[in-house]
Amino acid sequence: MKRIIAAIGIFLGSWLLPTRVEAASLNFSQLIVLGDSLSDIGNVFAASGNNFPPEDLGYFNGRFTNGENWIDNLARDLELGTPTPIVDIFNGAVPQGGVNLAFGGATTEAVNTIDPMFPALQDVSEVQPGQISLLTNLTNLIDPNALYIFWYGANDYLPTTSPNFAPFDTPETTVNNIANGLTNLAGLGAKNILIPNLPLLGSVPRANNLDPFFPMVELGTAEQLNRLSVEHNQLLSTTIEDLSANFGAEVNLIPLEIDSLFERVITQFNTAPDRSPFSNITDVCLLNPACTNPDEFFYWDGIHPTKKTHEIIGQFALETLEREARESIPEPSYTWGLVILGGLFIGARLTSSPT
Numbered sequence: 001m002k003r004i005i006a007a008i009g010i011f012l013g014s015w016l017l018p019t020r021v022e023a024a025s026l027n028f029s030q031l032i033v034l035g036d037s038l039s040d041i042g043n044v045f046a047a048s049g050n051n052f053p054p055e056d057l058g059y060f061n062g063r064f065t066n067g068e069n070w071i072d073n074l075a076r077d078l079e080l081g082t083p084t085p086i087v088d089i090f091n092g093a094v095p096q097g098g099v100n101l102a103f104g105g106a107t108t109e110a111v112n113t114i115d116p117m118f119p120a121l122q123d124v125s126e127v128q129p130g131q132i133s134l135l136t137n138l139t140n141l142i143d144p145n146a147l148y149i150f151w152y153g154a155n156d157y158l159p160t161t162s163p164n165f166a167p168f169d170t171p172e173t174t175v176n177n178i179a180n181g182l183t184n185l186a187g188l189g190a191k192n193i194l195i196p197n198l199p200l201l202g203s204v205p206r207a208n209n210l211d212p213f214f215p216m217v218e219l220g221t222a223e224q225l226n227r228l229s230v231e232h233n234q235l236l237s238t239t240i241e242d243l244s245a246n247f248g249a250e251v252n253l254i255p256l257e258i259d260s261l262f263e264r265v266i267t268q269f270n271t272a273p274d275r276s277p278f279s280n281i282t283d284v285c286l287l288n289p290a291c292t293n294p295d296e297f298f299y300w301d302g303i304h305p306t307k308k309t310h311e312i313i314g315q316f317a318l319e320t321l322e323r324e325a326r327e328s329i330p331e332p333s334y335t336w337g338l339v340i341l342g343g344l345f346i347g348a349r350l351t352s353s354p355t
Helices: 002-014 043-047 070-077 086-090 120-124 127-137 172-188 221-250 258-271 307-327 334-351
Strands: 031-035 098-100 147-151 192-196 252-256 280-284 297-299
Touching (some): 031 127, 070 307, 127 172, 147 172, 172 221, 192 307, 221 252, 258 307
Parallel strands (some): 031 098, 147 192
């Protein structure tokens, strides 16, 4: 009998131990991805006739990097198939693992910054409003059990050669557009939406005249972009809080603090370079003779991370989702806490007594 009571005490005490949430237990049925080139896994490539981004320069299978991107990594970690590009679905593909509507060049306006190169892009992507419209028209893709990913903003601010879009110098329009998009998604039935913010855009090679494919930018561009990034993230954070209060418990908006992640990577590189996964966090790897191993470079081209950086983003996204799931588990009440502590005390006393 003493052993039974002791076991009960130990069982009750285990309630106080931290809960590990495994990826498979997150229970998302699929991924539905909206965004720009950071999340695009082949839509621009298909819309450009499989010409852009160019594979002969090292871009991988329609991604804007040299390998799989963070969407591929997160889908695998969640034990889901990689979401099918929407252009492939238009061409008859059956969705596997979800649907990816992200298009390179997407802004939060109905403008794509690279569509002058490939006019077909505008036909299939009116960017953020259009991506949501596609979901509205393809109601069979709406799934309340999916994880929705909603990452926009960088192209609203970055220097561009597009004749159709002038970058914004304040964050209000961009964040307001994001808020409208999230409201529309919630109205369609989305229950869990992951919302990454922006890294310091002034750190990208293009902002520092290190992009071999882009004209020189004005002095002070990096500082302006860093200011905009901070302002954007602050306003986005407040907006997510306000929307969460309005939506209530039915909709879970999950911030993904990319700025904090990148800051930690940069700090580690500067303070403990021997423990950093990178040997270069400023230069472009693409067509760079000094880049003999792309995994040691943070940036692939003037604005896009390498495959290695995408792996880090994907892992960070998974950890954020796991933490969110843990925090949503109700804590035992005060009364139950006393019962549990009593159980621990009894179990400890009896296990130390003779049987």
